[in-house]
Amino acid sequence: MIEVTGLGRVFVKKGRQAKRAKQSGPTAQDSRVVALDSVNLSVPEGETHGVLGPNGAGKTTLVRILSTMLLPTSGRALVAGHDVTTEADQVRRRIGIVFGGDNGLYTRITARQNLVFWATMYRVDASVVKRRSQELLERVGLADRADEPVEGFSRGMRQRLHLARGLIGDPAVLFLDEPTMGMDPLATRDFRDLVHELKAEGRTILITTHDMSEAEALCDRVSLVDHGSILVTEPTATIGRMLSGHDRIDVTLREDQSPLLSELAGLPQVERVDKLSEPGSVRIHTVSADANPVVLRWLLDAGIDALRTGRPTLEEVYVHLVGNRGLTV
C-alpha cells in the first residue's frame, strides 16, 4: 500500500540559512541538507506503521513526500498503487493527512464549516458532504459542538477535528504526523481509540511520533529513522529481541539482601547484573531462556520476591540505536 524505493530528499539552504552554514564550516556540503537518504520501506495494506526518530531525522520530510506536498530529489514512492510524483492527483484522492499542532483548521468558522470546506477541497461529491460531515462529527465526539467556532475548542477537540478532516475523503491511507503532540492523557487515550477503530476498518496508517508508548499502543511495525536513513524496521511486539532473545529478570533487594548480589552475579546461569536507577534494583541478564527458571528459583529461595520478568521495550531499542534524543518520557 506504501512502497518506497531509494527515496532521497536534499534541501539546498538559501539566503541567510546558507550564509550561516558557510560561516560555521568551509565544506561545499554545508549548504545542502540530506533530509532523506535512499530510504526503502514497504507498508502493506491495513498495517499501522510507526516512524520514530529524533528531531531532524527526516520523518516529516518522508510524510510530506508521501502525501504529495513535497517532491523527492531521487527514488520513487507509490501510495495506494500510485506514484507520488507522476500521479499526485490519484494519490491525493486516496489519502488523509492529520498533523499535530494548529495548522490546517480555520478557527473563526465552525467545526462543521471546516469539514464542508475540506470536503470541497477533497472533491467529495456535493450530495454526500452534509451527511459525511455529520457522521464524522459524531464519530469524533464533536456533534454537540459542531456549530461553534473552532477558536473556543480545546487542544484535544481540535485534534479530533483534525482527524475528522483527514477522514473526509474516506481515505485508504492515513498519515498522522505527531497526532497527539501536546494533548493531555485522557484526550490522547480517546484519540488512540479512534485510531484503533480506523485500523480495524482496514485502513493503512503511517504515524510519526516521538512517543514510544504511542508507537507500542498503535503500531504493528515500526521503523527507526536517524539522519535521513531507516536504521531498522521491525514488528513492535518483537523488536525487543534485537537486544535480548529472552526475558530479563528485574529484582529489588532490601538493604539486608544486598550481600546476595555478588553470589547472584557468580551463578553460572547469570551473564551479568546491571544496576537500575531505582535504589536497590538490578536487572539480571541470564545466559539463556532455560536459565531463567533456575535463577528465579534461586531468588525465591534466597527470599527475594520483589521481581518481574520482561523483554526489552521499544524505548530501550531506540536508546540503543539512536540514543536519548527525541524521547518523550
Ligand SMILES: Nc1ncnc2c1ncn2[C@@H]1O[C@H](COP(=O)(O)OP(=O)(O)OP(=O)(O)O)[C@@H](O)[C@H]1O
Ligand atoms: N524546507 C527546508 N529547508 C531546509 N532544510 C529543511 C527543510 N525542511 C526540512 N529540512 C531539514 O531536513 C532535515 C529533516 O527534517 P524533518 O522535518 O523531516 O525531520 P523530522 O524527523 O520530522 O524532525 P522533527 O521531529 O523535529 O519534526 C532537518 O535537518 C531539517 O532541518
